[in-house]
Amino acid sequence: MKLDTVRSIADQQGPFTTVYLEGRAPSEDAPDQLRLRWKALREHLSENGATEDSLTPLDDILTGSAPDKAREINADGRVLVADDSGVLLNEPWDAKPGSGDSAHVSDVPELASYVRERDAAVRLLVVIADQTGAVVRRTVATEDKNLVDDSSGTEVTVEASSEDDVQKPRQGALSHSQIQRSADEAVKQNARGIADRLGEIADEWAPDIILLAGETQGRSAVRTELEEQLPALAELLQETEDGGTADNSGAGAEEALSDVISTVASDVSAGIRLAETERFEKARVRNLAVTGSEAVKRAADLGAVETLLLQYEDTAADESKLLVTCAYTDADAALIDVATPGNIAAILRYELPEELTSTN
Known part of the structure; x- marks a missing residue:
């Protein structure tokens, strides 16, 4: 994961107020729940030195939003960072269930949890296709939740490219062969239009996976076009027979598709x-x-860290400070599954003297 967001926030004046709100079950009284949750966190922040200039813009988001927006924040979770200049980060937050809310005042933004969640997330182009067109969604997903991308144009409907009917005639119909050829060509032309649009979106958004859902004939046609015209995208392709849009596939289709997305995201993230x-x-x-906080810090201070490695299941001391230091030297961050001293490690750009890499 690139650390551009960490660097752009850390570039601000500080001190920083960082708030994590876990997602809660949807409910009609969500605005009241959100207000009470924020009241408790706000008191904690104020007692620990947060300024009113950093808290007031958070008030506007967490207690001044319209009811529908408050319900969305309460259900999806949120990570927010502010300083005296205003809000620096405001994004959905996929906390592990039961992790609770937290709030921090610090000289560097407390973004380790944010980086962990974003690094575990998978970017999917979800394509729900039939023989006439497709719905294409940009989705950022983790094992527990699907977080729709916040940028504009999240969902795109690709209309039929061909004006011809895709329905094939019954046996014995007039000009049977000619009409069937026309229907086949219409399906192919429509699939080509979908593939072309996927190519455009992928160039802008760089997905990890393209998940192809929908009716069998539509999936087959789109898959063939990708394999023939855009083989690099075809390598990202995974298919599912489950799920679709509620309009086309009935109640429960969206939930089934959401389950597939979470499973795919979990598998890809583990890989x-x-x-x-x-x-x-x-x-x-x-x-x-190098391994261990001290050795990693020495390497980071020298600009020698290529990738900061956070242990997937356990946190390290001063993760947020190390992330900021590494962000200023254009290092990346990633998650690993192996245990390391201090739960942190780094891959280096160049070899360092042994006295600098020692964990003692």
């Missing part, structure tokens, strides 16, 4: 962690890795 773990092990053999 990425495995690849990063293997990369770390190879770097360690070549003396291009």
Whole structure:
């Protein structure tokens, strides 16, 4: 994961007020719940030195939003960062169930939890296709939740490119062969239009996976066009027979599709962690890795860190400070599944003297 967001926030004046709100079950009294949750956090922040200039813009978001927006925040969760200049970060937050709310006042933004969640997230283009067109959604997903991308144009409907009917005639119909060829060509042309639009969106958004759902014939046509016209995108393709839009596939279709998305995201995220773990092990053999907070800090201060590695299940001391230091040297961050001293490690850009890499 690139640390551009961490750097842009840390560039501000500070001190920083950071708030994490876990997602809660949807309810009609969500605005009241959100107000009470924020009241408790606000008191804690004020007691610990947060300024009114940093708290007031958070008031506007957490108690001044319209009821529908308050319900969305309460259900989805939120991570917010503010300083005296205003709100610096306001994004959905996929906390692990039961993790609770938290709030911090600090000289550097407390973004370790945010980075962990974003690094575990998977970017999917979800394509719900039939023979005439498709609905294409940009979705950022984790194992527990699907977080729709906040940027504009999240859902795109691709209309039929062909004006011809895609329905094939019954046996014995007039000009049977000619009409069937026309229907086949219409399906192919429509699928080509979908593939072209996917190519445009993928160029802008760089998905990890393209998940193809919908009716069998529509999926097959889109898959063929991607394989023939955009083989690089075809390599990202996964298909599912489950789910679709509620309009076309009935009640429960969206929930079924959401379950598939979460499963795919979990599998992809685990695969990425495995690849990063293997990369770390190879770097360690070549003396291009360090472990433990002190050794990682020394390497980060020298600008030697290529990738900061956070342990997936356990946190390290001063993770947020190390992330900020690494962000200023254009390092990346990633999650690994292997235990390390202090629950933190780094892959280096170049080998350091042994006295600088020691964990003692």
